[in-house]
Amino acid sequence: MSDVRIRAATEADWSRIWPFFAATVRAGETYAFPMDLTAETGRPWWFASPPGCTVVAEADGVVLGSATMGPNRPGHGDHIGTASFMVAPAARGRGVGRLLAEHVVAWHREQGYRGVQFNAVVETNTAAVALWQSLGFEIVGTVPGAFRSPQHGYVGLHVMFLPL
Amino acid sequence: MSDVRIRAATEADWSRIWPFFAATVRAGETYAFPMDLTAETGRPWWFASPPGCTVVAEADGVVLGSATMGPNRPGHGDHIGTASFMVAPAARGRGVGRLLAEHVVAWHREQGYRGVQFNAVVETNTAAVALWQSLGFEIVGTVPGAFRSPQHGYVGLHVMFLPL
Numbered sequence: 001m002s003d004v005r006i007r008a009a010t011e012a013d014w015s016r017i018w019p020f021f022a023a024t025v026r027a028g029e030t031y032a033f034p035m036d037l038t039a040e041t042g043r044p045w046w047f048a049s050p051p052g053c054t055v056v057a058e059a060d061g062v063v064l065g066s067a068t069m070g071p072n073r074p075g076h077g078d079h080i081g082t083a084s085f086m087v088a089p090a091a092r093g094r095g096v097g098r099l100l101a102e103h104v105v106a107w108h109r110e111q112g113y114r115g116v117q118f119n120a121v122v123e124t125n126t127a128a129v130a131l132w133q134s135l136g137f138e139i140v141g142t143v144p145g146a147f148r149s150p151q152h153g154y155v156g157l158h159v160m161f162l163p164l
Numbered sequence: 165m166s167d168v169r170i171r172a173a174t175e176a177d178w179s180r181i182w183p184f185f186a187a188t189v190r191a192g193e194t195y196a197f198p199m200d201l202t203a204e205t206g207r208p209w210w211f212a213s214p215p216g217c218t219v220v221a222e223a224d225g226v227v228l229g230s231a232t233m234g235p236n237r238p239g240h241g242d243h244i245g246t247a248s249f250m251v252a253p254a255a256r257g258r259g260v261g262r263l264l265a266e267h268v269v270a271w272h273r274e275q276g277y278r279g280v281q282f283n284a285v286v287e288t289n290t291a292a293v294a295l296w297q298s299l300g301f302e303i304v305g306t307v308p309g310a311f312r313s314p315q316h317g318y319v320g321l322h323v324m325f326l327p328l
Contacts, residue, residue, distance in 0.1 A: 148243060
């Protein structure tokens with residue numbers, strides 16, 4: 001994966017993110033996004049405003065995945081960050097998710113955040129849970145049945161946290 | 165408290181909610197709202213759009229408190245609700261918070277939600293924690309140091325949940 005680089009996303013990248021973003025939302029197994037998003041209405045759900053930031057993982061001019069990150073809450077909660085990431089189906093199993101995850105943690109550390117929190121990791125998304133745990137995240141708690149998985153029915157949502 | 169009634173908030177109520185909303189945000193001990201909200205920019209942080217709903221607790225034409233409620237997440241998470249509530253300083257200790265809390269739970273039950281989740285209950289807000297626990301909510305987990313309390317420094321944020 002030495003040829004994959006991570007860079008800030010530009011508005012022009014959206015047309016390359018949207019196909020796998022839409023496929024991920026449509027599959028409905030990993031994120032609680034509205035199910036009726038279009039390329040137009042979906043963009044603000046992914047592109048973060050400063051002080052947040054959105055990046056893409058790219059190899060040979062092809063966007064393989066994307067991550068978005070920034071403060072988890074405003075005001076007196078803005079010292080804790082959060083992030084989401086998605087990998088294009090065709091690029092799965094190549095370590096792109098791990099590269100993005102490591103970038104997310106490094107970014108928060110550089111920006112001076114005191115921790116990174118995931119508010120809603122679907123418990124059946126075991127690849128994501130294992131990836132975050134391998135980076136030091138712990139499951140703080142699980143809200144039972146808080147997500148409707150098309151495949152698994154009502155499943156829990158983990159709150160995960162990494163202190164920095 | 166038999167004279168206190170709870171009714172849907174109207175746009176005209178905002179000018180009566182704003183003073184205690186602003187005081188609560190400014191105190192900065194209980195909610196992670198942006199600290200620079202104005203009466204104009206604050207309104208969408210409190211008024212919920214359908215299917216959510218915002219109510220006021222009123223007695224003798226005076227608004228004593230307000231609560232806002234609705235789905236905690238979109239899409240495959242919208243079967244779990246969430247809520248926030250605030251009581252005017254002058255009305256505290258009169259049971260207005262409990263009345264609003266009971267209304268919030270009843271509303272979610274009537275609307276067919278499968279549970280109510282609070283994402284960020286400040287652990288030093290012991291009155292709120294005790295109130296929710298008395299209604300059956302449990303602490304699912306606590307994100308350590310996720311809130312900067314002016315009085316207490318870095319304190320935890322509880323995720324609380326009531327299955328319905």
